[in-house]
Amino acid sequence: MDVDAVPLDAAERDLLLRLLRLPTAGPLETGPAGPPPRLREAQEAYARAAAPLGFRTVRHTSVRPAELHRPDVPAPVREALDLPGFLDGQPSLVLRLGPGLPAARTVMFNVHLDTVAGGGPAGFDGERFHGRGAIDAKGPAVALLAGLRAARACRPAIGREVGVLIQAVAGEEGGAMGVLGTRPLVERGYVGRLNVFCEPTGVRFLPRSTAAATARITVDGEHAVDDRPAAGHNATVLLGFLAQHLARALDPDTVCVAGLHTGTRHNQVYGRGSLLLNLPYATRDTGRRLERDLARALDDGLTAFEAAFGDTALFARTARDARSVTRLEWRKRGLPVLDDRDTWGHALLRDRAGIPPWPTGEPAFTCDAIWMAGVEGACTVVLGPGDLAANNAHAEGEFARAAELAGFAAAVARLMIAFTDDRIGRGT
Numbered sequence: 001m002d003v004d005a006v007p008l009d010a011a012e013r014d015l016l017l018r019l020l021r022l023p024t025a026g027p028l029e030t031g032p033a034g035p036p037p038r039l040r041e042a043q044e045a046y047a048r049a050a051a052p053l054g055f056r057t058v059r060h061t062s063v064r065p066a067e068l069h070r071p072d073v074p075a076p077v078r079e080a081l082d083l084p085g086f087l088d089g090q091p092s093l094v095l096r097l098g099p100g101l102p103a104a105r106t107v108m109f110n111v112h113l114d115t116v117a118g119g120g121p122a123g124f125d126g127e128r129f130h131g132r133g134a135i136d137a138k139g140p141a142v143a144l145l146a147g148l149r150a151a152r153a154c155r156p157a158i159g160r161e162v163g164v165l166i167q168a169v170a171g172e173e174g175g176a177m178g179v180l181g182t183r184p185l186v187e188r189g190y191v192g193r194l195n196v197f198c199e200p201t202g203v204r205f206l207p208r209s210t211a212a213a214t215a216r217i218t219v220d221g222e223h224a225v226d227d228r229p230a231a232g233h234n235a236t237v238l239l240g241f242l243a244q245h246l247a248r249a250l251d252p253d254t255v256c257v258a259g260l261h262t263g264t265r266h267n268q269v270y271g272r273g274s275l276l277l278n279l280p281y282a283t284r285d286t287g288r289r290l291e292r293d294l295a296r297a298l299d300d301g302l303t304a305f306e307a308a309f310g311d312t313a314l315f316a317r318t319a320r321d322a323r324s325v326t327r328l329e330w331r332k333r334g335l336p337v338l339d340d341r342d343t344w345g346h347a348l349l350r351d352r353a354g355i356p357p358w359p360t361g362e363p364a365f366t367c368d369a370i371w372m373a374g375v376e377g378a379c380t381v382v383l384g385p386g387d388l389a390a391n392n393a394h395a396e397g398e399f400a401r402a403a404e405l406a407g408f409a410a411a412v413a414r415l416m417i418a419f420t421d422d423r424i425g426r427g428t
Helices: 010-021 039-053 075-080 138-154 182-187 235-250 284-309 316-325 343-352 368-372 402-424
Strands: 055-061 092-097 106-112 128-130 163-169 194-197 211-220 256-261 272-281 326-332 379-382 399-401
Touching: 010 039, 010 128, 010 138, 039 055, 039 092, 039 138, 039 163, 075 326, 092 182, 106 138, 106 368, 106 402, 128 402, 138 163, 138 402, 163 182, 182 368, 194 368, 194 402, 211 235, 211 284, 235 256, 235 272, 235 284, 235 316, 272 284, 284 316, 284 326, 316 326, 343 379, 343 402, 368 379, 399 402
Parallel strands: 106 163, 106 194, 194 379
Antiparallel strands: 055 092, 092 163, 128 399, 211 272, 211 326, 256 272
C-alpha cells in the first residue's frame, strides 16, 4: 500500500507538546544540582496515549544497581550511582501490542524520551514543533504512534497475528550509552525479528551504529603562585601541549579533542587539570587500535614535551616530572558496534516498504542500537525523521517540521504493513 504521509492528529499534537514541556534531561546532563527529570511522568503520558491503539504496559521500572557494575558501563554512570534518586528517576517503559508472540512475529521500536539539557520553550507554529526533544526523540516517538495507528487501520492482523513492542527508554543521552535503559531491555528479550531505533536519519534506514571510547588525561601536580611560577607544575602548559600533539598524531582518525580544564584565575599556576578525548569507531578492532594509538601518542607527546621544555626556566620542573604527574584513564571503552547485514530485513525495508537505505559512504553515528549487536535472528536499523545537525538536535532552537514527522509516520505504516504481509503470507 502506498502511504506517503500520516499527519499527527489533534491528540498526537497535544501529546507531543506535553512531552516537549516536560523536562526529561537526567542528572548526567544537568548535574547533581539540576532539577529531577520528569521522565516517569512523560512515559506515563505516552503509555496512556498508546492505550487506545491496544498497547499495554508490560514493564515500567529502573535498572537494578547490580546491573551497572560491569566494565562496559561508562565511568560517569558508575559514579552517579551514589546520587540520591539517580536510578529511580530514570525508569524505562515497555509497551506491547498483541499477545506475547515469538520474536519472529514481532517488530520492536526503540525511542528515548530523555533529552540533552537546555533548549528553548516548547511550541507549535503550524509548521514546526519547537523544544528540546522535538527531533531527538520525542517527536519521532509520537510520530511512531501515528504510523502504527495508520498501519492498524490497514492491517487488523497487527496486534493479533503480528506483535509490536515499544521500548521508551531512559539513559540514551548524557553519555549513558544505553546502559540504563536499552541494554537491560534487550538482555531481557524485549526484541523482535525487526528492530527499529527511532533517531534522525532523513527517513533512510541505517544498518550501522558506531560507538566511542572516552579518554581523560589528567595532570596531578603541585600548584604555584604567580610570583613563583617555576616552583610548581604547570598543568595548563603541559595539557595544552599534549592537546596539540595528540590532535596531530591521531589525525586523520575522527578523534574529538574535547574539553581542557585547569582553572580560571589569572594569578595562579595550576598544577592539576584534565584533557578529554572522544574516539568514535565503527568496528571493535578499530576501537582497540585507537586505544593503542592514543597510549602510544601520549607517550611520544610526553617525550616531546620533556625535550621542548626541559631547558626552560619556568617549566623545567614540569618537564622533569611530566611522566610522574600525568596519567591516562578511560571513562568508557569496550562498547559494541552495530553492523547489520540481514538481507531479508533490508529487502523488506527497501523493496516492500519503500524506505531507502542510508548512503554507503555517509558516516554512521552512535545510538542505543549498538546493544542489538550479536542478537541472533534479528534485523536492526536506525530510522527516523530529520537530521541531527540540520534540526539542531543538541543545540539551541531544536525543531521538527510537522511534514517530517508525517513522513516518518508514513514510513512506519508501510514498514508494518510490509512486515505483516510477509509474516502472515499475504501477497504484495
